[in-house]
Amino acid sequence: MTALEKEIMAKFGNNLTLLEKDMWDDFRLFYENKEEYKKKVDDMSKLFGVTENPEFRFKNDYLPTYIVGNYKDKKEKYVVISLNPGFKEELSKREEEIKKGSVDNYHKFILEFFTLISKIESEIKLENKNSDYSYYNCLRPYLSKLINEEIPKDKQFDVFFEYLINIDIIPYPSHEFKKTPKKQTST
Secondary structure, three states: OOHHHHHHHHHHOOOOOHHHHHHHHHHHHHHHOHHHHHHHHHHHHHHOOOOOOOOOOOOOOOOOOOEEOOOOOOOOOEEEEEOOOEOOHHHHHHHHHHHOOOHHHHHHHHHOHHHHHHHHHHHHHHOOOOOOOHHHHHHHHHHHHHHOOOOOHHHHHHHHHHHEEEEEOOOOOEOOOOOOOOOOOOO
16 A cells, blocks of 8 residues: 555545545546556547547646535535536646645645635736636526525635535546547548
């Protein structure tokens, strides 16, 4: 058992869900065997036919994001299932800075994601850069209807923290997810 495995087991025990087990296995692979991690992510890109355009490939140098939201607090939540985490250069780099480095950082990122991205978005706006979490902005009106309460844009991430969990089917980020057409060969 590796030191990282021991640390994860010490913090979370044997009571991991299948999703958590996969998440921590990928986390370990990222740090313990970077080349194998990159191969795994690249193989996933091949599987989905998104290798021709580098923009559409899954990012093999970023940690995976299987789930975000405080799923440990035992309160009822709405679960959003999405295809994969979006990749936006400035936002993704800042997210990665938060989640890299330790088991605690990664776990904090997952549980406190909505609080953290609210801070990231504010910092980026102060730098006069684009900070578009458009995917989550689109969810605000739907959640407003579900909870029967108007959610102001400047408070949306606080409300998301209280009510939402997001699960990504594919945990690897990409700019866009489009299957690139195969080149036609003339006969």
